[in-house]
Amino acid sequence: MPLHLLPPPRRPVPPLLTPTVPHLARLLLSHAPTTPPLLLALLPSCPDLLTPLLSYLLLSHSPPLPALTLYRRLLTLRNFPVPESSLPVLLRLLARSRRYAHLSFPLLESLPSTHPHLLSTPALAVLLSTALGSSGPGASFDAAVTCFDSAAGVWARAGRAFGGAELNALLRAFCARGRVAEARALFHRYCNAYPPDTRTFNTLLLGFKEAGHAQALDLFYHDAVLRGFVPDAxxxxxxxxAYCKKGRFLDALQLLDEMRTKENCKPTLQVFTTLIYGAGIVRDAVRARQLFDEMEEWGVTPDRGAHNALMGAYVRARDLQSAMAVMEAMERKRVGLDDVSYNTMFCGFQRVGDLEGIWRVYTKMVGSGAMPRTRTTMLLMKVFCENGRPDLGLELWGYLMGKGCLPHRHALDVLVTGLCCRGAVLEAYRCFREMIDMGMAPTERAFRILEGFLRRARAFGxxxxxxxxxxxxxLDAQQTEEVAV
Structure with a gap:
C-alpha cells in the first residue's frame, strides 16, 4: 500500500522523566478510557499536579470519563493525599457533560468515610450550579434545594461544619443566573438555621446586578443599610x-468618591478594575488610564486583570496601538499574559480587519507556549479558515494537540470545512481521526462534510x-457510560 494511504499513526507520548501537566494529559487521554499504570505510579510522587492536570483537561474540553476513572483510582490508593482543590475541578468536568453529570453527587456521598477533607464549599457550589442547569426553572429549584439539604447530611456524616458559607453558595448559584427572587425566598427559608453575614447580603446584591435590576438593587441596598447592614468594598x-453595565459610568464614579470619605472602606484592586472596565464600556480610554494610574496612589498594585481591563478599554476605543503597548508593558513587568489578554487583542484586530495584527499576537502566544481557551481557539480557527488560510488552522490544531489539548468539536467543523474546500482532504481526515483517537466523537456536520469530499475524491476505503x-x-460512549454508572 502506498505510504500516503496508510492511516496516520497515533501521536507518540512524550517521555515523562520530568512529569509536566501537558505530558500527563496526553498520557491519560491516549489510554482512555482506562488509566495507564505509569500515571498511577507518577502522581503519588507529585500529588500537587492532580489539580493542574484536571484543570488542563477542563480547559481543553477533554471527555470527562478518563478524569473520573483516574480520580476514582486515586481515591483507592492508600497514603495518597488527594488535594482538596481537585474535587471542584472534577465536578465541573462532569457537569459539562449531560452524560456524566448525574455521577457527581454519588461521588460526593462516598467521601465522608475515606476523604472527608474533600467536602468543601467550592465543591458544593459546583453541585448546586449543576442542579440548577439540569432542568427547567421549577424543577431546577427543587433539585437545588434537595441537593443542598442532602449535602448538609453528607457534611454531618463527615463531621464537617455546614453553615453560613454553604448558604452563601446556595444563594450565589441562583443569583449568578439572575434568579434573585428565588434567592431571597431561600434566604428567608434558611436564615434562622444558618445566620447570614456580610457576604450573604453582598451575594443578594450580586443577584440584582446579574438580573440587570439596578433600581431594585438600590432599593434592597438602602433597605439593608437601614436594617443595620454595613457595606464593605x-x-x-x-x-x-451594575451601574457600569447599564452605561451609568458617572454614577459609578460617585460611589468611588463616597468610598474615599469612609475610613474603613478604601478602594480595592477589584474596585479599580471594575471602574476601568466601566470606562471601557463608555469608550472613555483616557479616564480608564487615569483610574489605572491612580491605583498606585492608594497603595494598590495593578494585577493582570487590571491590565486586561485597560487593554480592553483601548480596544473598545479602537486605539490598538495603545492596547499593544499595554500588552508589551505586561510582558516587561512580568505580569504575564493569559487567554483574556490574547483574546482581547484578537477581537480588536478582527474588528478592524487587521489580519497582520492577529498574526503578530498569535505568534507571540505560540512563542510563549500559552494554551488558548475554546473561545480564542474558535476565533482563530474562523479567522484563518474564512480568509483562505486553513493551513494556519492546521498549524493551530497541531500546536494544541502537541500540548495534549483536545480542541472543541466545533473547531474541527471549521477546520475540516476549510481544509476540504482547499483540497486538503487527507489533512482533514487526519484531524478527524486524531479527535476520535483521543476519545471524542466529532460532530455529525464534520462527518458529513468529510464524507462528501472523500466520495468526490473516490476514496471509498x-x-x-x-x-x-x-x-x-x-458505541464506546454508550458502553463506557454503563460502566461509569
Whole structure:
C-alpha cells in the first residue's frame, strides 16, 4: 500500500522523566478510557499536579470519563493525599457533560468515610450550579434545594461544619443566573438555621446586578443599610459593576468618591478594575488610564486583570496601538499574559480587519507556549479558515494537540470545512481521526462534510473507515457510560 494511504499513526507520548501537566494529559487521554499504570505510579510522587492536570483537561474540553476513572483510582490508593482543590475541578468536568453529570453527587456521598477533607464549599457550589442547569426553572429549584439539604447530611456524616458559607453558595448559584427572587425566598427559608453575614447580603446584591435590576438593587441596598447592614468594598464594587453595565459610568464614579470619605472602606484592586472596565464600556480610554494610574496612589498594585481591563478599554476605543503597548508593558513587568489578554487583542484586530495584527499576537502566544481557551481557539480557527488560510488552522490544531489539548468539536467543523474546500482532504481526515483517537466523537456536520469530499475524491476505503470509526466511538460512549454508572 502506498505510504500516503496508510492511516496516520497515533501521536507518540512524550517521555515523562520530568512529569509536566501537558505530558500527563496526553498520557491519560491516549489510554482512555482506562488509566495507564505509569500515571498511577507518577502522581503519588507529585500529588500537587492532580489539580493542574484536571484543570488542563477542563480547559481543553477533554471527555470527562478518563478524569473520573483516574480520580476514582486515586481515591483507592492508600497514603495518597488527594488535594482538596481537585474535587471542584472534577465536578465541573462532569457537569459539562449531560452524560456524566448525574455521577457527581454519588461521588460526593462516598467521601465522608475515606476523604472527608474533600467536602468543601467550592465543591458544593459546583453541585448546586449543576442542579440548577439540569432542568427547567421549577424543577431546577427543587433539585437545588434537595441537593443542598442532602449535602448538609453528607457534611454531618463527615463531621464537617455546614453553615453560613454553604448558604452563601446556595444563594450565589441562583443569583449568578439572575434568579434573585428565588434567592431571597431561600434566604428567608434558611436564615434562622444558618445566620447570614456580610457576604450573604453582598451575594443578594450580586443577584440584582446579574438580573440587570439596578433600581431594585438600590432599593434592597438602602433597605439593608437601614436594617443595620454595613457595606464593605465588595458591596460598593457590585453596585459599581451594575451601574457600569447599564452605561451609568458617572454614577459609578460617585460611589468611588463616597468610598474615599469612609475610613474603613478604601478602594480595592477589584474596585479599580471594575471602574476601568466601566470606562471601557463608555469608550472613555483616557479616564480608564487615569483610574489605572491612580491605583498606585492608594497603595494598590495593578494585577493582570487590571491590565486586561485597560487593554480592553483601548480596544473598545479602537486605539490598538495603545492596547499593544499595554500588552508589551505586561510582558516587561512580568505580569504575564493569559487567554483574556490574547483574546482581547484578537477581537480588536478582527474588528478592524487587521489580519497582520492577529498574526503578530498569535505568534507571540505560540512563542510563549500559552494554551488558548475554546473561545480564542474558535476565533482563530474562523479567522484563518474564512480568509483562505486553513493551513494556519492546521498549524493551530497541531500546536494544541502537541500540548495534549483536545480542541472543541466545533473547531474541527471549521477546520475540516476549510481544509476540504482547499483540497486538503487527507489533512482533514487526519484531524478527524486524531479527535476520535483521543476519545471524542466529532460532530455529525464534520462527518458529513468529510464524507462528501472523500466520495468526490473516490476514496471509498476512507469513507468506510470513518463510518466505522463514528459507529465505534458512539458505541464506546454508550458502553463506557454503563460502566461509569
Amino acid at each position: 465588595v458591596s460598593y464594587c457590585v453596585r459599581m459593576d 476512507k469513507v468506510e473507515e470513518i463510518c466505522q470509526m463514528m459507529k465505534a466511538i458512539q
